[in-house]
Amino acid sequence: MATVGEPLVREVSEDALLARIVPLLPPGRATLLPSGDDAAVVAAADGRFVVTTDVLVEGRHFRRAWSTGRDVGRRAAVQNLADVAAMGAVPTALVVALGLPGDLPVAWLEDLARGLADECGPLGVGVVGGDLSGGSEVTVAVTALGDLEGRAPVTRSGARPGDVVAHAGVRGRSAAGFALLAADLETLDDELVAAYRHPTSPVAAGPVAARAGATAMIDVSDGLLRDAGRLAAASHVLIDLDADAFAADRGRLAAVAEVLGEDPTAWVLGGGEDHGLLATFPASALVPGPFVVVGRVLAAPADGAPEVLVGGARPSVPAGWDHFAG
């Protein structure tokens, strides 16, 4: 909450805002020329880089009443770092474009920068550029860059029948945490609420999977079924998830689900924004930790579209969320 006398974004010039934020941001291992010019320069040792962009919009992806600036900064970083990791790459740098309401406290913006630093700093990722604009809601558009270290990118399209399906990270916790906040029951399970406010992604596991021979990979941002479906569609295969692979997840969420009258399986299979990594490996590969086998790749039926099954059957829970539907 803004306190009396706390400066607001509209009371401070753009240059003065930058002067407050830039010192909070990590310089980065691969940064050759930091922010301060029209563009930064970042190393790309193997002559290529991966690039991805993801945006968070206030009122759509977060509420300021539910998330601090630091939460939003962490989340904006994590969802982009996870996309880089899902290619099997090591993230090297971020840039951040912000739309900011004039009545946003400057302290909120500084907190956002600290949240970006929380996630990027330990990984050696630099926040090397940004842009600030006014806007009627907070918009945080992050672009992340990464280094494949000479390896081929791990795409969504390389899964083959016979591969195993493995997952690294948590499942359903962000959705459960969101449900707790929506029900005004956030004190019921701090860990789940934190998993919504600032999800953690096993970013380092992306390159680990690539080195272990992963044939396909995707960041689970829109729900396990939906993102598994994208991988299945790109690879023209069928994915059969083990029904009992998620028993521990359901158990973890059972108490909260009971209080809220919800189905924990819907959170586990359909909940978005956990930012785990779903990968496929040849059956002969040693699946590396923190990946856990959760299913198998089968041939797509000759007459049907690729799809995702759970225990051999079509799942009866919603497949995940769409950013514009509903």
Add this chain to the structure above:
Amino acid sequence: MATVGEPLVREVSEDALLARIVPLLPPGRATLLPSGDDAAVVAAADGRFVVTTDVLVEGRHFRRAWSTGRDVGRRAAVQNLADVAAMGAVPTALVVALGLPGDLPVAWLEDLARGLADECGPLGVGVVGGDLSGGSEVTVAVTALGDLEGRAPVTRSGARPGDVVAHAGVRGRSAAGFALLAADLETLDDELVAAYRHPTSPVAAGPVAARAGATAMIDVSDGLLRDAGRLAAASHVLIDLDADAFAADRGRLAAVAEVLGEDPTAWVLGGGEDHGLLATFPASALVPGPFVVVGRVLAAPADGAPEVLVGGARPSVPAGWDHFAG
């Protein structure tokens, strides 16, 4: 304007929107893996890349009543390509994060994609990734990547006393076009209105300047005096612009300025968003076209801050705009 029955963004799924946009976007010369996975892969032949981000927000940077989707797409591309050029780099790729109101016509979004393609296609720049979100106003956050081709980046800080100051591009036209639209007199000078709606930047001149030995460079996005001031501050020098270097600019804008009761010199020296390039060159260098010499670099006074003079005197026009002030 939306017509009856024209689909709106909220009526179409995110995947369906992407299916409409992606085919409109240029693939790019340096693209190794296009959009469709969690990240794209772009070549960085010399083992480095430049990266910059800039955002356009509806109601702040453009109005839908004044600019088509195509105008906004062109402008979003140009302002980022100009930042890459200002480092002396050749742009290779863009990614685009969009916030979109639900009642935006899908056709407007397709037009935006065409505008990005208008500017990127001819330069071989790929639009290799993006993200779509809801939002209460249109937000277009573009990140541009570029290739230094083995050269050192041209920063803002390399200008030295004795260098000449040169400019490529137009001056004051975007501001004049904006003033015409604001006065509801857009038919008075189509060329100026077009210069506001979709400014053109001499993007290819950036690497040309670098090869010719430019010591410093900046994209003129916030007005000539303000951006020259940034270059002067970074280089710890004084910049003295020739008073008569801008006579032709004033002449070009004189008729419109007279009708509007404005000072054409204020547009030329203070108007933003023309996206010309301001560079400094050693006095011995052959200044390459399209650059034109417009001033000189002098030593900063021992007791004073770096500053920008015009004809040896402090200019009496406003220095340019600030994104949050006023």
